[in-house]
Amino acid sequence: MNVIEIQETGGPEVLRLVERPQPTLTSPEALLIRVAAAGVNPIDTKIRQRGPMLPAGLPTVLGCDGAGVVEAVGANVTRFQPGDAVWWCHGGLGGAAGNYAEYRVIDQHWVHAKPQTLSLLEAAAAPLVLLTAWEALHDRARIADGQQVLIHAGAGGVGHVAIQLARLAGARVATTISSPEKAALAHELGAEFCINYHDEDVVEAVMDWTAGQGVAVALDTVGPEVFRRTIPAMAYAGDLVTILDPGPELDLKEARLRNLRLSLELMLTPMLRELPQARMHQGQILHRCAELIDRGELRLHVSHTFELAAAADAHRLLEQGHVTGKLVLDLERDR
Known part of the structure; x- marks a missing residue:
């Protein structure tokens, strides 16, 4: 073969x-x-x-x-x-x-x-993206009906199914994208609000969308820098989940002030x-x-x-x- x-x-x-x-x-x-x-x-x-x-x-x-x-x-x-x-x-x-x-x-x-x-x-x-998105949202973040949620890279492999799973859980979804074509796909999948990170400040856009409260749940599918930059976009006692290693240089002062739950997701662990x-x-x-x-x-x-x-x-x-x-x-x- x-x-x-x-x-x-x-x-x-x-x-x-x-x-x-x-x-x-x-x-x-x-x-x-x-x-x-x-x-x-x-x-x-x-x-x-x-x-x-x-x-x-x-x-x-x-x-x-x-x-x-x-x-x-x-x-x-x-x-x-x-x-x-x-x-x-x-x-x-x-x-x-x-x-x-x-x-x-x-x-x-x-x-x-x-x-x-x-x-x-x-x-x-x-399978890999479904398991990753489900475990991140349901098992780690304990997503709930009515929450405002931020999914990074919403047109990507994990992101495009995470948008749908979050909507099925009753959440309102914002997502980051890099082009009008990706925004169109994200909206089609259920995203309420798309943020083009090339043209907009993601934290400011999230704060406008949430009336200054921040999101209850955020899913980082990109990496350490995005994980760090998402902390100021979180609501008090929110859940921030990353599917990647957040890296050694991590200042958690703001996360601590916000009483955030920080979670790591690796669906490969059972193997x-x-x-x-x-x-x-x-x-x-x-x-x-x-x-x-x-x-x-x-x-x-x-x-x-x-x-x-x-x-x-x-x-x-x-x-x-x-x-x-x-x-x-x-x-x-x-x-």
């Missing part, structure tokens, strides 16, 4: 198309899945640059998100049968093989029935630490999101697709920044 493998760290050029033996079932709980599509996420580019997060080392295959069709099942598998269409977020961190590959073997407990109304290509774009209860919780989240998707209340925006052999081009585009929605490797295009 064809896979995209990295044998050394570096730029996109280290992503190499190679042929490897097709995997076989390794346990009674395992599924053999023909991968139809794989999501491309920022974590993939970081591992490519810095090396795997798990000790298995190099060479390795990237890709946490995937969707495909079950081809064979282990003797103890009860949840699936050959022919089932599934989605998952598993692998690609340096331990289990990732999804930039034509076939995967995965324990059944990481895999879930894909939403009926999503194509396999769309489904491959979804990194082998946490079965957390894995089960994430499965419940994907089930609930699938219901929302199939009711037409939540959607995924895929802006670009690439064949497997063009994975390096996908990484280059992602690292340029300002990608709208998600990027996906379409493995069916190669077959």
